[in-house]
Amino acid sequence: MSAGGSSGGFGGFGPGNIDCDDVLKDIYLYMDDESDDALRGRIRQHLDACAPCLKQLGLEQDVRSLIARCCGGDRAPDELHSRIRVRITELTVESAHLEYRAE
DSSP: OOHHHHOTTBTTBBGGGBOHHHHHHTHHHHHTTOSOHHHHHHHHHHHHHOHHHHHHHHHHHHHHHHHHHHHTTOOOOHHHHHHHHHHHHHHHHHHHHHHHHHO
16 A cells, blocks of 8 residues: 555556555544545545555544444543643643744
């Protein structure tokens, strides 16, 4: 599933103008619908034409489903959720301050 194996003469890129390595690198972003629309479309186009990558996507989805079935009832304590939210807010504020100072 390397880029060379799927390029099909597209100058190092496969279907969707993206190579297999990049598709597989971003497969979890794709599965979680966290990629931007342009990348999502390119990955979808690649998957529609690349059987090995589509098979890998299916395997990743199967593993995710298995984990959800086996561990789906586990939930982090509310206190941990709260601490994470507070820390994310702190980091966001710190980042905004750093960007403001850089201007």
